[in-house]
Amino acid sequence: MSTPQLISLYAMAAIYVFAGIFHFVTPKLFLKVTPKWVPSPEKVNILVGVIEIILGIAVIFEATRSYAAIGIIALLIAVFPANWNHFQMARRKGKYVIPTLIRLPMQAFLIYWAYTFV
Numbered sequence: 001m002s003t004p005q006l007i008s009l010y011a012m013a014a015i016y017v018f019a020g021i022f023h024f025v026t027p028k029l030f031l032k033v034t035p036k037w038v039p040s041p042e043k044v045n046i047l048v049g050v051i052e053i054i055l056g057i058a059v060i061f062e063a064t065r066s067y068a069a070i071g072i073i074a075l076l077i078a079v080f081p082a083n084w085n086h087f088q089m090a091r092r093k094g095k096y097v098i099p100t101l102i103r104l105p106m107q108a109f110l111i112y113w114a115y116t117f118v
Helices: 003-025 027-033 041-058 062-093 097-115
Strands: none
Touching (some): 003 027, 003 041
16 A cells, blocks of 8 residues: 555544544534434434444454544444534534535545545
């Protein structure tokens, strides 16, 4: 693996590990944007945090990299409704509309980035 690929890989791993940790550090932030139809949002928040940490670590190792990348793609698709909900909330409040709007197509970039490690 080339140096740029390694940097990309470790950056991706760090993003998901840190994002996972933040589910425990700032749960209110995530719970606030969780759609109302999600059952047991507190448990789902913990589960998503654990999954992000596991996938972030697993993507580092060659033996689990492809599976982790596929898991990251699935996770990004699964959490998209929360990001959409966050954007809708921002529109209603008139705050953070542009950042939450930009975040939506960023999901496609993140999916592509993970796909490069499948």
